[in-house]
Amino acid sequence: MISQQLLYAIAGIGLFTIGLRATLLHQQLLPRLLSLNVCGAGVFLTFIAIAYQGPDAVADPVPHALVLTGIVVAVSALAMAVALGRRLRMLDDE
Amino acid sequence: MIDLLWLMVDALLVTLLLILGWITCASTDIKRGITLFTAFGLLLALIWARLRAPDLALAEAVIGAGISGALLLRAINDHKPLGSSTPQRSAWMTWSINLMALALFCVMSWSMWLTLDQVDSTRLSQLVLSQLDDSGVSNPVTAVLLNFRAYDTLLELAVVLTAVLAILALSPMRSAFQPAGVLLTGMLRWLVPVLIVSAGYLLWVGAHAPGGAFQAGAMLAAAMILLHQGGYHSGSGLNLMLLRVLLVIGIALFVGIGLVMMLLNQSFLDYSPGWAGLLILVIETAATVSIAAALTLAFVGGRPDGWEPVTDSSNPSNSAEFNS
Numbered sequence: 074m075i076s077q078q079l080l081y082a083i084a085g086i087g088l089f090t091i092g093l094r095a096t097l098l099h100q101q102l103l104p105r106l107l108s109l110n111v112c113g114a115g116v117f118l119t120f121i122a123i124a125y126q127g128p129d130a131v132a133d134p135v136p137h138a139l140v141l142t143g144i145v146v147a148v149s150a151l152a153m154a155v156a157l158g159r160r161l162r163m164l165d166d167e
Numbered sequence: 168m169i170d171l172l173w174l175m176v177d178a179l180l181v182t183l184l185l186i187l188g189w190i191t192c193a194s195t196d197i198k199r200g201i202t203l204f205t206a207f208g209l210l211l212a213l214i215w216a217r218l219r220a221p222d223l224a225l226a227e228a229v230i231g232a233g234i235s236g237a238l239l240l241r242a243i244n245d246h247k248p249l250g251s252s253t254p255q256r257s258a259w260m261t262w263s264i265n266l267m268a269l270a271l272f273c274v275m276s277w278s279m280w281l282t283l284d285q286v287d288s289t290r291l292s293q294l295v296l297s298q299l300d301d302s303g304v305s306n307p308v309t310a311v312l313l314n315f316r317a318y319d320t321l322l323e324l325a326v327v328l329t330a331v332l333a334i335l336a337l338s339p340m341r342s343a344f345q346p347a348g349v350l351l352t353g354m355l356r357w358l359v360p361v362l363i364v365s366a367g368y369l370l371w372v373g374a375h376a377p378g379g380a381f382q383a384g385a386m387l388a389a390a391m392i393l394l395h396q397g398g399y400h401s402g403s404g405l406n407l408m409l410l411r412v413l414l415v416i417g418i419a420l421f422v423g424i425g426l427v428m429m430l431l432n433q434s435f436l437d438y439s440p441g442w443a444g445l446l447i448l449v450i451e452t453a454a455t456v457s458i459a460a461a462l463t464l465a466f467v468g469g470r471p472d473g474w475e476p477v478t479d480s481s482n483p484s485n486s487a488e489f490n491s
Contacts (some may be wrong), residue, residue, distance in 0.1 A: 074441055077177055081218065087276045088188050092206040094268035095192030100258055103242060106191045107200050112236065115188075117223075120281075125218045126289065128173075132219040133292035134307035140317060141226055141308065142323045143382050145458070148230050149330035149491055152238055152465035154335040159245040159468065163338065 086114030093110035102158040106151060113147050179215065184210055194414060206384035208232030221377035225369070229385040229401045230462075237392055238328070240465055241341065303443025304374040308345045312379065313447045321425070324454060326420040331461045340469035346398035355397045359392045370455050374444065380451040384458025391463040410460065417457030421450050 092112025099105045117140045124136040187207045194200040208231035213226040241440050256264070295307050295315065302310035310322050349357070366386040373379030424446055425436040432439060 077174065079280065080177055080181055081281050082283060083212070083276050084185060086272060087185055089275075090268045090272040091183070091185070091192055092367075093189050093271070093339075094264055097264045098261065099254070101197075102278055103197050103239065104192075104195075105384070106239070107204050110204065111188045111192055111207065114207070114231070114328060118184075118214070120213070121215065121218050121220050121223065122279070122294075123286075128219075129219065131296065131307070133289070134295050134311050135291045135316070137220050137222055137308045138311035139319070140220075140223055141312065141379075141381055142232055142319055144223070144226050146323060146326050147236055148238070148462070149327045149465070153330040153333050153350060154244040154469060155238060155245070156337045156465075159242065160337045162245050 076126055078122050080159065081125070082119050083113045085117070085119030085122055088112070088118060091115070102154070106154055110151065113143070117143060169175070176219070180199035180210070180214055180479070184214065195245060198240075199208065201243070204239070205232050206385065208235065217343075220228070222306075222379065222382070225377060225382045226385065229382060229389060233389055234385060234392070234462055237396075239327050241466065268405060293303055298317035299439065301443070303438065303447055304443075306373060306377065306379070308377070309373050309379050309451075313450060314438065314443060317362050317421075317425075319434070320454075321418065321421050324421065324457065327461050328414060328418055331464050334465055334468065338469045340467050344396055344398045347396070351397055355399075358388045359394060362386055363391070364461075366390070366455070370451060374448065380454040381458060383451075383464060384455040387455065387459035388466070391459065392466050395463075395467060408466075413456055413460040414464070415457070417454035420453040424450060 082098050089112055092110070092115055095108035096105055096112060099108060120136045120140050121132075126132055134154040182460035187210060191200055191207050193202040194203060208227055211231060212224045212227040215221070215227055292307075295311060298315070299305065299307060299310055302314040304310050304314070310366060325382070339461070346352075366383040369378035369386060370380060371378075427436050428439065431436045
């Protein structure tokens, strides 16, 4: 059980660093947003891996609720970043 | 034997996820990147299901893969590729970022390795499960979201509302799509009613099984986005006043019920026993409507009445300052 928890938790950390590295390396808005979302998915995965209690036990519902909140906040932030980028582009065109 | 098979499945899922994450981040063609990101979201939904988090699997499939992907695909045309003149990081910078990422990964994995079997992570879940009978619902995730940690959800609705207000203030609505061909219109006539019924089902079932306001709201938004893409101008029949009410009703009802409970029980959002199930259903219904309206507006990208934000060029003194 612990080995699966560890496997997914470390995969989450790996995903976080992959996303963070790409966010810092990219210079354009949309690739950066994609990388930032991959980075966030890594955080969610680590959280849920820690909540997992094995195949027979009920998983801890508190991290589940937090990550559910996180997914909705992430999509709101994404939409706002896209709108900000669109506004900048419109200002550039004038 | 069975354990070994499961471990192989886990290893396969993790490897696929890491590879997909890597090529999503590394792809230079943005259309390819977004398609890969959608696939990444679906794989993540599978992993949530594997880790016994079906609520998250539903939310990820609708929001993480579906609505994020649609939002990003719609944004491609906002940003024409800048061509070969894109500035690149210097080699020194690239190396230091790589080194920092590697060091960060090693330190965090090492600390995870050391601490994972020492923390007692069952404490909170025991607490939730022992209080579940008092919460008014039998799905532990819904109980945490709308009863035990209702503050989090209230503030989350505030975050979503703030983001949508910013979007409405920043930019005009995107130009509408052409009316769709026969095939897409026919498919929409089948899909949209199914999506609406599924949203209602998810909302209702959230009290005792995986589902709830967020998944239902996102599914309603998906129906609206599909209609918008099919050339039905979802905004035109909607007046601005109604839209404002729809956006605010979730958080307003939540705060209102919290205040009434404060008058009755001396404590904000402390539901009276016996009423909790009904109150949670009322709050969830309002939140579903608000989330659906917010996500639809986020996709459409602005106010549907054609209002445009004031630009700098319309203000001579301001633009003079910029030019000087």
